[in-house]
Amino acid sequence: MTELYQVTVVKYGTRQTVRSDVYLNYHLYDEPDGPIGMDYFFWVVRNAERTIVVDTGFSAAGGANRKRTTLIEPAAAFDSLGVDRAAGPAVVVTHAHYDHIGNLDLFPRSPLHIAAAEYDFWTGPYATRTLLHHSVEDDEIDHLRRASAEGRLRTFEHSVELAPGVRVLRIGGHTPGQSVVSVDTTDGVVLLASDAVHYYEELDRNMPFTQVANLIDMYDGFERLRAMRADHLVAGHDPDTLARFTPVGSGPLAGLAATIGEEC
Template sequence: MNDAEYEVVIVRYGTRSGHRGEVYLNYPIYGEPDAPIGMDYYVWVIRNEHRTVLVDTGFSPLGAERRQRTFVRAIPEVYAALGIDTGAEQTLVVTHAHYDHIGNLALFPRAQVHISGVELDFWLSPMGERKQFSHSTEPDEIAALRTALDEGRVTRVGEGDLIAPGIELLEIGGHTPGQLAVKVATDEGTVLLASDAIHYYEEYEADLPFAFVADLPAMYAGFDRIRGLIERGDVDHLVSGHDPATLQRFTPVTDGPLAGIAATIGQAPQAHHDEEAEQSND
């Protein structure tokens, strides 16, 4: 049994409407008219019969209220539908510490949290503490991260680290100091969960940097790196952090409580085992 291939589940839990001029950095210089643009919010789950790895935890009800974001499905309901006990020991990757990626960290009081050491140091610094009161995040969200750190539940990670066989972390800065992406092996090829290294597919396709950026040259370098991964065949499936078209690119979930708001890539090895057993009984 191959324990290094996974099913990747993408769940759309929130949404909002905005304009291109507020989404892309210095948008007026492109000489194109402003226009509406949607933004969707996702959490990701990587799983097979041996393990489950959670990637980010979405925004909280407080984060949604303060920023006028809309829940498509409450986060606790998402995890319940996936059969995930948020109170149990879990492996959790935080791609970066913005409000829409760590907003429900406190739901996981026993999780081992993997976060870039660069990212962690920034948010626990005086500058990071000042940013907690801006668009970026909330004090209670960083407090939950501090609690996990004090309890010994935080693992500092970085470029090339393996969470488990077949799950590798890439550090692609730009949006935040230690933005992570997650590379996952599946039976349909290698998946890159880009998180906010790529908010929208057109970002890397047209070199359109996102409006909120910590390091602009690093963001452009990240676009180049992702293009290279795809061109060389190191990545077969790119999963954006916020593009409303994301679910349409993959296998839709059509049954159960997540029907219409989730998609999958690949099948966990256990699924193949079950299929083989059924075929042997035919």
């Protein structure tokens, strides 16, 4: 039987850059360059029965190494939401870039769910190549290895039902195992696109992000996401994201979080 959940979108970091820095081969669009913001999110899915964490944000070191601005420490944000980290809630790793797995050490008892293609790539022979390696921190990839050795890593090939009403699907493109999460809520189906769609414009105009493992898979991913016809799509880095949903208006996350669906 399907369950319903509430999704909380948390903005924990930000930066300012230019469009040619985020869209692949931007000069081919014959458009003027210009400023663009880039926000950093993680997501919490929960109801009365369970809590599921989707990605964990960048670490202090990972953010500092890339001069990112931290708006709230992820540990403080999880605590503000009442996430019991010691209880070992399930954690979905949509992909293994630094800004999505930087705080896995906050969840030392949690099962980690990741596409097999993602884990295999980052522990394989091409993970150290410059154009790919710049997006990861070696000690964070080692955390995935340790979780595997401890029996906490759960891999899947194409999709997995994590719980009634929560499905994880591998899309690829941005990384070999880039995944999205579909969640049933009281407001309909929410699709946490993570970096399968960094910006809404990316999907609307078929404009791939600058960091891509397989361009054809990325284009195909856009088509697959459209075909899912979710009621709400949550982009992975678009500064417009929070404005599309119900803002959290008080507490440490005021102005930094929004919810979709009612508490269940």
